[in-house]
Amino acid sequence: MKAIQIRDNIYWVGAIDWSVRNFHGYETGRGSTYNAYLIIDDKITLIDSTKKEFSAEILSRISSVIDPAKIDYIVCNHLEADHSGSMNDILQYCPNAQIFVSQPNGLKNIAKFCGEHSYNGVKAGDTLNIGKRNLTFVPVPMLHWPDSMVTYCPEEKILFSNDGFGQHLATNERFDDEFDYSILMHEAKKYYANILMLYGRQAQTTLKTVANLDIEMILTGHGISWRSHIKDILDLYNKWSNFEADEHKALVVFDSMWHSTELIAKTIGEAFNAKGISTKYCDLKVVHYSDIVTDFLDSEYIAVGSPTLNNNMMPNVAAFLCYLKGLTPKKSNRKALAFGSYGWGGQSIALVQKELEEIGFDIFHDMIRIANQPTDEDLDNIYNSIIEKL
Numbered sequence: 321m322k323a324i325q326i327r328d329n330i331y332w333v334g335a336i337d338w339s340v341r342n343f344h345g346y347e348t349g350r351g352s353t354y355n356a357y358l359i360i361d362d363k364i365t366l367i368d369s370t371k372k373e374f375s376a377e378i379l380s381r382i383s384s385v386i387d388p389a390k391i392d393y394i395v396c397n398h399l400e401a402d403h404s405g406s407m408n409d410i411l412q413y414c415p416n417a418q419i420f421v422s423q424p425n426g427l428k429n430i431a432k433f434c435g436e437h438s439y440n441g442v443k444a445g446d447t448l449n450i451g452k453r454n455l456t457f458v459p460v461p462m463l464h465w466p467d468s469m470v471t472y473c474p475e476e477k478i479l480f481s482n483d484g485f486g487q488h489l490a491t492n493e494r495f496d497d498e499f500d501y502s503i504l505m506h507e508a509k510k511y512y513a514n515i516l517m518l519y520g521r522q523a524q525t526t527l528k529t530v531a532n533l534d535i536e537m538i539l540t541g542h543g544i545s546w547r548s549h550i551k552d553i554l555d556l557y558n559k560w561s562n563f564e565a566d567e568h569k570a571l572v573v574f575d576s577m578w579h580s581t582e583l584i585a586k587t588i589g590e591a592f593n594a595k596g597i598s599t600k601y602c603d604l605k606v607v608h609y610s611d612i613v614t615d616f617l618d619s620e621y622i623a624v625g626s627p628t629l630n631n632n633m634m635p636n637v638a639a640f641l642c643y644l645k646g647l648t649p650k651k652s653n654r655k656a657l658a659f660g661s662y663g664w665g666g667q668s669i670a671l672v673q674k675e676l677e678e679i680g681f682d683i684f685h686d687m688i689r690i691a692n693q694p695t696d697e698d699l700d701n702i703y704n705s706i707i708e709k710l
């Protein structure tokens with residue numbers, strides 16, 4: 321397989337994963353890529369690698385430019401196996417290559433990911449000269465692991481951003497001006513929501529650092545890289561990392577066995593719409609939670625409903641709330657409501673509300689509990705009561 325030239329003597333040598341549909345629970349309907357970059361300078365330098373399953377692919381792309389035995393330096397911006405998994409296989413060809421990883425967090429753990437080798441720890445601002453070019457290391461802890469860092473090349477004005485600004489997208493195109501803009505931005509938002517939403521503070525710190533750099537290209541660790549829409553993606557990261565909500569957006573998330581909770585969900589949505597708040601229905605039987613959190617990222621309101629099943633909420637709803645709880649920053653101040661139908665005990669609704677409170681949402685309306693199927697009168701009451709609160 322061939323490398324793709326990015327600039328003179330800089331190549332993309334990553335792998336395209338057309339088939340991946342589940343990435344640690346995140347539904348990746350458009351696949352993904354594991355991006356790695358090769359710089360040919362006095363010291364031949366590889367930046368990041370791929371999942372282990374793609375060792376042959378990265379090695380063949382590297383081999384289309386140089387003999388992998390000639391690699392002098394490898395930069396590991398992030399230990400996670402999608403960026404480091406093939407490093408051990410690559411090192412079989414260039415056992416004397418020097419490896420650079422963040423210090424202390426990368427250095428502490430890299431052997432567990434890449435095997436026993438000699439590693440060099442780098443700190444904020446450390447610079448590695450590779451010939452005509454320099455590489456400056458900028459650790460970005462918890463964006464999204466403790467070891468995460470980005471690498472900047474001032475001579476090229478390129479930021480190798482690893483997981484920052486990436487998207488899960490399998491594509492032969494490498495740059496933002498070669499690909500459908502709205503799909504790209506949607507996937508960038510989905511990536512931020514599912515991987516980085518919890519780490520808004522760290523993203524803000526990174527954005528401040530990035531703002532001081534002269535950047536012509538952001539070469540990402542996944543999907544498409546940025547050269548024409550850098551300002552757009554930085555502005556969006558600023559908005560997302562501030563956790564800014566649109567007061568005209570609501571989500572109604574539910575599961576339902578016999579449609580009663582579903583009827584309540586539709587009524588709640590109609591009330592939102594009547595107040596000019598655009599509402600998305602998310603039936604957990606068919607909408608994946610990684611898509612729901614993408615919409616949640618900028619929705620002011622969220623209503624979550626579950627019928628009672630065996631004294632509990634539905635498993636789908638519990639899974640969604642568990643995922644949402646893990647990703648939502650503290651003090652999020654989003655507005656929430658619990659609802660559902662039940663047959664006798666009706667425990668699910670209070671359990672949902674408790675989870676919403678624990679996540680830190682403002683409960684803007686009393687929980688809605690309806691025994692069995694809601695009557696027209698029940699639905700009218702729900703509609704009017706919600707209108708009153710909005």
Ligand SMILES: Cc1cc2nc3c(=O)[nH]c(=O)nc-3n(C[C@H](O)[C@H](O)[C@H](O)COP(=O)(O)O)c2cc1C
Nearest residue numbers: 577578579580581627628630631662663664665666
């Ligand atoms: C398998 C099963 C278990 C149930 N367990 C409970 C329960 O423990 N407590 C309760 O109040 N209702 C229970 N119900 C009744 C449902 O909550 C009730 O039928 C409700 O109206 C269903 O809402 P839905 O139409 O949104 O699915 C159960 C129903 C089924 C089918």
